[in-house]
Amino acid sequence: MDTLVVDHPLVAHKLTTLRDVRTDSPTFRRLTDELVTLLAYEATRDVRVADVTVDTPLMPMTGVQLTRPTPLVVPILRAGLGMLDGMTRLLPTAEVGFLGMARNEETLAPATYADRLPNDLSGRQCYVLDPMLATGGTLAAALRLLVERGADHVTAICLLAAPEGLRALAEKVGEPAATLRVVTAAIDDRLNEKGFILPGLGDAGDRLYGSV
Ligand SMILES: O=P(O)(O)OC[C@H]1O[C@H](OP(=O)(O)OP(=O)(O)O)[C@H](O)[C@@H]1O
Ligand SMILES: O=c1cc[nH]c(=O)[nH]1
């Protein structure tokens, strides 16, 4: 499993404001949206394209276009929903499938409460959106689901990842039948005893949508 940290001053600048406890929800949403677009640019570097002929006003030439089946974008509710618009702005022809997953606050185990994904993902490139990779349990469960349905290329886009979560994820997925990548804006120091990323940014879902 490959991990890419997008090392760019604009990403670092926006992430710093996102982390700030004084940043309100509207600003948090806007910055998340902006960050995703920057991360998505790197995350889609290996999106599949094929040669096509295009007629410019002067002559025909060979360009490229996205191949079919179109990529599938999968936000993990709730917090991943805050990343959806930023992603589809870059990939407007992508289809969107939804996974609802929540961590049990005591055990930190993920529970899936919504699954609106195609049953057959054969030959499909998938982009999973979840801002926080903490213990890695949520992402491991999501990746397992996608690979079981035939996805052969899955890229997870996160804002923050914990080293423990990245290690756990690599162990859990083992030698998968698909290419798996994690693209993140930063790898933080560690997890606290409640499974929160340190220094982190707090609870991403709550900061986007409130503590409902
Ligand atoms: O790597 P893990 O330890 O599994 O933790 C990461 C998950 O925790 C958060 O979701 P949460 O359960 O808080 O749900 P929410 O998005 O509805 O707030 C976050 O959005 C990730 O999905
Ligand atoms: O730090 C964390 C860990 C999991 N989920 C969050 O929203 N934040």
Ligand SMILES: [Mg+2]
């Ligand atoms: Mg949450």
